[in-house]
Amino acid sequence: QVQLTESGGGSVQAGGSLRLSCTTSKNTDNTYCMAWFRQVPGKEREGVGASDGGPVTTYKSSVRGRFTISKDNAKNTLYLQMNNLKPEDTAMYYCAAGPWCGRNWYDPARYNYWGQGTQVTVSS
DSSP, X not given: OOOEEEEOOEEEETTOOEEEEEEESSOOTTTSXXXXXXXXXXXXXXXXXXXXXXXXXXXXXXXXXXXXXXXXGGGTEEEEEEOSOOGGGOEEEEEEEESOOOTTTTOGGGOOEEOOOEEEEEEO
């Protein structure tokens, strides 16, 4: 079992940047697929990106080139660096851990553990 705690959300203007952090209760390297999701009220939770600790990190097409997932294993922390933010990026962002990423990494049902979420608001 692993506990996840997100932080770093806030309000920014379009074009700005934020870095979200997800601190885990134990080292997840090579053990879990770690992913970021986001959700807007009334809509389904959608995958933003995922990493299994290997060289390849997968992203939702609309954030590719703007968002970057990284890990600091010494700190048990997963990051989501978000640059050139757009109003449509406004959402509650969640960190998640699951047994493996795979082709359907964006399916929330694949993940067993979730953080409480951190709100990101981008104004135009």
